[in-house]
Amino acid sequence: MKQFAELIRTIDGTNKTNLKVAALAEYFKSANDEDKLWTIALLSHRRPKRPVNTTLMREWATQISGVPMWLFEESYHIVGDLAETIALILPTANESSDKSLSQIIQEMIALRSKGDLDKKEYLQKNWLQLNYYERFVFNKILTGGFRIGVSQKLMTRALASATGINKDVLAHKLMGSWTGENTSFQELVYEDNEVARRGKPYPFYLAYAVEGEVIDLNDVHQWSAEHKWDGIRSQTIIRSNEIFVWSRGEELVTDKYPEFQKFLDVIPNGTVIDGEILPFKDGEIMNFNDLQTRIGRKTVGKKLLEDVPVVIVAYDLLEWQGKDLREQPFEKRRALLDQLVLNLHKKEEALPQKEKTPLLLSETMTFNSWEEMAAERNLARKKRSEGLMIKRKNSPYLVGRKKGDWWKWKTDPFSVDAVLTYAMRGHGRRANLFTDYTFGLWQNGELVTFAKAYSGLTDAEFRKIDAWIKKNTLERFGPVRSVRPHHVFEIAFEGIAPSKRHKSGVATRFPRIVRWRTDKPIEEANTLDDLKALIP
Known part of the structure; x- marks a missing residue:
């Protein structure tokens, strides 16, 4: 725990990316495998389920500090962070702890099944054995994520430096539904787990906003454009007769959209489609607010399925017949995707709309001038889009946000x-x-x-x-x-x-x-x- 707390202190104390990467890389070289695994999990927002609610944490912290609750709440509003406020008001520790990060987390996991008295005793005992910054980190593990300027991309760079594994390969390995409780560092980073790989998405490729004038992108004929639809960016994976739907936030949302089970009957195994989940009814795109009625629902009832049906509007084909296509030019990937969807629509042409597979194409457009493209952008709101996506025709599908090949040209707000x-x-x-x-x-x-x-x-x-x-x-x-x-x-x-x-x-x-x-x-x-x- 001391080593992890010192790491957080170091990277929280600088705004220089290279220093953060160096500190993380050194940690990944020296820490034990269990601590490295949980460090990756915590910094990629895979904190274990909270064992204690924050109301009780407030109460127990004020009890051993002697600070009245009203003063604690006033202090919290000034500090702005619950974990930091608790760490600040507690009395100075008279003992120290040699527990590792992984040991602390395993104890927190075991704490879930304990009663409130046991939880109170555990928290207060550990608070009094940790120094200020160790308490802060301890509390952050309990209450929420670390907002310390460390993106998953930055962490992946550091892990690549420490292990010698290509950062793009690591980015793919770190995707998916793994947690610190269901894997090991060795399995996650070094091994090729076929079961885990079956439902694993690819890292999303993200666009930068157009900077300056769009004409600065030079020859308009090198570019393909399509509308930037306002929904939930997703990857739909068909492998081994199973379907997996991932949001861009790395959340597995397959059960939220039962309509997509139809894909298993018409899309072959070894297919990964990058697209947008949109509310779509009677041939028209609905508002994002309509889609929000389905986001976060534990169960999706029959009425909601009827009121807010959804489709996937496909942008790109990342895998076909089990082959990774990301290095292929965008034009080639889109040609394969177009053929897949058009063949499907042809087979289902005579079916009623409700029985058709909820898969549409995002139309790609080419223009003879930037003025023509601007005119299409001006139609965005009428078409329920946010503007245009502009993609270089020969671009590969890269990892993360990269400048050069993909740009978003949004409408004026x-x-x-x-x-x-x-x-x-x-x-x-x-x-x-x-x-x-x-x-x-x-x-x-x-x-x-x-x-x-x-x-x-x-x-x-x-x-x-x-x-x-x-x-x-x-x-x-x-x-x-x-x-x-x-x-x-x-x-x-x-x-x-x-x-x-x-x-x-x-x-x-x-x-x-x-x-x-x-x-x-x-x-x-x-x-x-x-x-x-x-x-x-």
């Missing part, structure tokens, strides 16, 4: 001018400032809240607004403050749809602050009707 109505403290380095804001629009002479945003301003602007908020608070609701309506901000967002869950009757996607409208009085802010008029 929606925007409205709204009034700041509520504020809440931020997190991390902004934990001492009010930086999380709620905004309202006018309706019948009142401000109705419609969105929250916490990004888009400079540090200097955040500090200035924070000082104003502290002097203009009307009411306090725990960590939230209502403020005197005075400031107007331009709020941009990617999508908009009707919503029964929101007071405004509207849901916006990815709202963020564009600019502080110091030139505009609150009376000139937009109305709720202005917002609703933007709904396609």
Whole structure:
């Protein structure tokens, strides 16, 4: 545990990528295999299931620290991190612990079946045997992930340096549904497990946003374009008469979409399709909000299947007849995919829509000029897309986000001018400032809240607004403050749809602050009707 805590302290204490990679590589060379496995699991968001709820952790921490709960909660709102707050208020340890990371985690796993008294004794005993940073890491394992600027890509680089295994090979090995409880470091990194490989996806290839002018990509004839559909990026895998559907977040979601079981009857084994899960009914794409009604559901009932049917809109073919196609040019992969889907549609042409396989093609388009492509981009919202994906015709399917071959050219966002109505403290380095804001629009002479945003301003602007908020608070609701309506901000967002869950009757996607409208009085802010008029 000491070694792992020191690793976290080192990589959390620098913003230099090479130093983080070097620290991780040295750790992977020197730590024991069990600790290395759990380090990979923790840094790739595979923390074991929490054995203790955070309410009890708060209570037990205040008991041994002597800090009253109200003061703990005030401190938590300032610090912005529960694990760090608990580590800070506990008394100085008089003992030390030599337990390894893997030993601590195995004890936490065993703790799940214990009663609250046993859990309390375990936590308090370990808290008093660990120094401040070891406690912080101990608490983070219990409460959540490590936000320390270590992506899986960076961790894979370090592991490749320590093991001599190609980083792209490792990226593929680290995909899938493994956990620290169902594999070993040797099996995960060095062995080729056929059972695990059967359902394993490939690392997703991600695009960068177009920088500058699209014409800078030079000859338009080298590029293929398709619409950037607004759904859930996925890989659908057919191997050994089984289907596996993975989201881009490495979540196995096969059971959430029973419609896709039809693929087993018509798509041969050894096929992997990269595509987008979209809500699709009566020949039309539905709103992302409709898809959200299915996301997170433990069970998908018959009514929901009828109300929000889904399809996969296919982008790419990564595996065919059991052969990895990623090194093949995009044009060649797409030709095979087009043939697969078109043959399927031809066979099912006479079937009723409800009986057809829920697999569609994302149309690829070529243009004679960038102006022609821009005209198609302008149709994106009408077609329920977010803009265009631009792919070099001879590009391979790479690992992760790479510049050069794939670009996303999104439509300009929606925007409205709204009034700041509520504020809440931020997190991390902004934990001492009010930086999380709620905004309202006018309706019948009142401000109705419609969105929250916490990004888009400079540090200097955040500090200035924070000082104003502290002097203009009307009411306090725990960590939230209502403020005197005075400031107007331009709020941009990617999508908009009707919503029964929101007071405004509207849901916006990815709202963020564009600019502080110091030139505009609150009376000139937009109305709720202005917002609703933007709904396609």
